[in-house]
Amino acid sequence: MFNEFLSASHNIENLLLSPFEKTLNKTLNKIDSQVINEKEIAFNLKKVDGALSKLAQHQPLKTLINFIINLINNSQSQRKALTDELTHTYAEVKLLRTQLSESREQAAIDSLTGLLNRRGCQSKLQEFNINQTHSTIAIDIDHFKQINDSFGHAVGDKVIQLIANIIKQSISADDIAARLGGEEFIVVMHNKSIKIAENIAEKIRTSVEKLKLIQKQTNTYLPKISVSLGIAELDEEENWDSLFEKADKAMYQAKELGRNRCVISQTSCLV
Ligand SMILES: Nc1nc2c(ncn2[C@@H]2O[C@H](COP(=O)(O)OP(=O)(O)OP(=O)(O)O)[C@@H](O)[C@H]2O)c(=O)[nH]1
Structure with missing residues (x-):
């Protein structure tokens, strides 16, 4: 029974939690690099927007740039919400892993003496x-x-x-x-x-x-x-x-x- 618990707990950790944790980590990194790219694009567009403000004949282009900047801003705030959610899930997976390892230990240790049971x-x-x-x-x-x-x-x-x-x-x-x-x-x-x-x-x-x-x-x-x-x-x-x-x-x-x-x-x- 105990061995079954041990192997189930190791399986959960190795087959489920570890790959999930890796994927979460990769996804968070990808989002991070995308956010950096978008920030650069928004920065450059703002510079172009500033330059166009001085030239009245480029009003349609300026409107288009503002539209794109708004799109980027919206996408960034959506991505921030997603990042927050993923970070929260990542912390939960970590906690689950710690709890699994603690319960494995508790099941093997005598609480009065700290020796193995x-x-x-x-x-x-x-x-x-x-x-x-x-x-x-x-x-x-x-x-x-x-x-x-x-x-x-x-x-x-x-x-x-x-x-x-x-x-x-x-x-x-x-x-x-x-x-x-x-x-x-x-x-x-x-x-x-x-x-x-x-x-x-x-x-x-x-x-x-x-x-x-x-x-x-x-x-x-x-x-x-x-x-x-x-x-x-x-x-x-x-x-x-x-x-x-x-x-x-x-x-x-x-x-x-x-x-x-x-x-x-x-x-x-x-x-
Ligand atoms: N304080 C305490 N007592 C325990 C625990 N587990 C078992 N006991 C007691 O240990 C005692 C064991 O008594 P016995 O098996 O008769 O053995 P003994 O008095 O040590 O006599 P011998 O082994 O023949 O020398 C019993 O009174 C149990 O109630 C525990 O976790 N804490």
Whole structure:
């Protein structure tokens, strides 16, 4: 559904808006050059008209010139109205293009954290060559329900945002970080082995562990926040879903083993 929206939106932009914008631009330029020509003609005719005013015997010619000048003036004011309309349409096309691109982004981004959402993640994954080495980290906040229950949903949201920032800052620009929903995140490490993913996962875990959070209204410390992480590497001929499943399983093992730890998927070996 999201991919259909993406391709429809790109089609509207590439097949409709861009050619329309180009044609509008060309038409506006043509009108501009015609206006300049007409202005020159009107200027010259006015000069001739001035010269003829001194010669009474050329009255019929003078009347003809005045008639032509009036015609040009009328045509220029019509053209000005047309230019205004086309300029307005041009601005509308531009706005439509911006809105399309914004709605594409909004559909792919999680509004709470600014990370990609599930759909955005799936779409971005299409840019990766699945035949290369990639790793993934599944991340879930521990006992998050307690934070919500004790401090309220707004504080829970703030914790989600802080952890999202830690994740964002721990990865490189070519990696993917997404919030899959609730307190669940996924990182896909582009062209990186599980060894590198393990280091990054540990960095995320320790950064979260070090957070010291105070609820401003009551001036009370929140209990220590922690995350459980599962790490896996994409095997040959494996697809993204099964990679995420492996990382998810490892993350649940981390929960079972006491939380606040990283577990490597048993099917993905460290080199
Ligand atoms: N503040 C906030 N809470 C959310 C959001 N989405 C889901 N939740 C809450 O996240 C909590 C998830 O709780 P559980 O799935 O029981 O997991 P947990 O308490 O983190 O426990 P473990 O995962 O087992 O460590 C629920 O209370 C949801 O209501 C959100 O966007 N904001």
